[in-house]
Amino acid sequence: MLLVAVAIVGILAGILAPVLANKLDDARLRSEAETLRSLRKDFEATYDAVDYNNLNEASVAASGLPPGTVFTTFDQGTQIAARIYAQNVVVDPAGWVTKLAQKRGVSSFVVGASYSALTQNQYTAIAFNAYQVQRCLVIGPAGEPGQQRYLLISLMAPPYRVLVFPTADSTQTFDSIWDQSWESVQSQAPALWSSLLTSSQDSLWNTASSNGRTNSSRLLVERIVQPKYSLTLANNSQTDTAWVDIGPSTNAIAAAPNSGTVQSGSLPGFATGILSGRMIVVRRGPSAAAAYEVQRFFLYADVNLTVQ
Numbered sequence: 643m644l645l646v647a648v649a650i651v652g653i654l655a656g657i658l659a660p661v662l663a664n665k666l667d668d669a670r671l672r673s674e675a676e677t678l679r680s681l682r683k684d685f686e687a688t689y690d691a692v693d694y695n696n697l698n699e700a701s702v703a704a705s706g707l708p709p710g711t712v713f714t715t716f717d718q719g720t721q722i723a724a725r726i727y728a729q730n731v732v733v734d735p736a737g738w739v740t741k742l743a744q745k746r747g748v749s750s751f752v753v754g755a756s757y758s759a760l761t762q763n764q765y766t767a768i769a770f771n772a773y774q775v776q777r778c779l780v781i782g783p784a785g786e787p788g789q790q791r792y793l794l795i796s797l798m799a800p801p802y803r804v805l806v807f808p809t810a811d812s813t814q815t816f817d818s819i820w821d822q823s824w825e826s827v828q829s830q831a832p833a834l835w836s837s838l839l840t841s842s843q844d845s846l847w848n849t850a851s852s853n854g855r856t857n858s859s860r861l862l863v864e865r866i867v868q869p870k871y872s873l874t875l876a877n878n879s880q881t882d883t884a885w886v887d888i889g890p891s892t893n894a895i896a897a898a899p900n901s902g903t904v905q906s907g908s909l910p911g912f913a914t915g916i917l918s919g920r921m922i923v924v925r926r927g928p929s930a931a932a933a934y935e936v937q938r939f940f941l942y943a944d945v946n947l948t949v950q
Contacts, residue, residue, distance in 0.1 A: 667853045670772050671798055671862070678777075678794055678864045681768070684745050685738075685779070685794070685866065689919025690940045691745075694890055699741050700868060700919060704784040706911030708891050712736045716781035716792070719812035719819075725778050726797050727804070730756040731769040738779045739769050771796045782820070783813045787870070787914045793819055794864035805846060805857055808838035820865060829858045870915025871941050873906040873922065877949045882926040884949045885933060888912065888941075889920035897949075916941055924949075 691697035695712045703713055715737040717725045734740055735753045743751060743765050751757075751765040759766055759774035769776055775797055782791030793816060799805060808815045818832040831839075831847035847858045877884040877897035886895035888906070897904050906912045920941045926949055927933030937947070 674771055674796055674798055675862055678796055678862055682794055682864045682866055684742055688745055692921055697741060697744055699738060700917050705917050706888060706891050714738055717778040719780055719815035720809045722778050722807040726775050727801055728776055730758050732756050742768055773798055773800050775801055780816060782816050785914050789870055790868040790917060792866040796862045798860040798862060799857055806839055806843040808835055810838055824861050824863050827855045827859045829856060831858050869918045872944050873916060875947045876903045877901050879949050881928060885925045887923040888916055918942055
């Protein structure tokens, strides 16, 4: 009887083990998707931080920032695999992970330090997912009219699978990920990748792994669009000059008395728009020394300003 009972238990264990493993896998994927949504919200909440060197993630090139601003270090489309499979994350003071950590009030890190997933602190909880591979925040092409795009990526597959990403062109890789649907359990790699990867590299993405999922379906993607807006200033005053700061760019607009209309698109660095969240400060007066502030707001829509 004992042997029969042991045999039955063994059979049941063999049946239930894959079921439980699949449920655990699904739970991990759902948890990671929720984590990415949370990271995205925190990322977007930094847009109106006035500290561009330490807190504002939107310190990006070609956005009108003054000389001396330290741009945020993002991942590039040609370096995704290098980031994902790196065994250690190095604390870059301008890195996107560091800025998100500071946004979240995390202080358990040392600038310049190198941490593995096994370190298991609040900093590595942002950098690594449950499979101990690194998350990526990839910046999109600069200078797109009306928007700046980002991709927050997490590959929920063990490192030994060594899935390969295209490395030839950053914009091409970014757009191919952006345009592809990754949500289905049977999702496939972008069709373009068949010409950029070897046959075996491409087919591995489309191969079913555990839980009947393709490896492609294990790439979790959050698309982030930071809008760009326009600012129009009409100075109709007969006596006062109007000065406008756009974010940290002081006196980005200096409009003489009765000089008519100035549009932000005509200013250096703002031809494709002003990134959402920038602080706008408007001053007026007969001279710079005598000017006084008349308006201050964060830019979250197209704005027309008039000085009478």
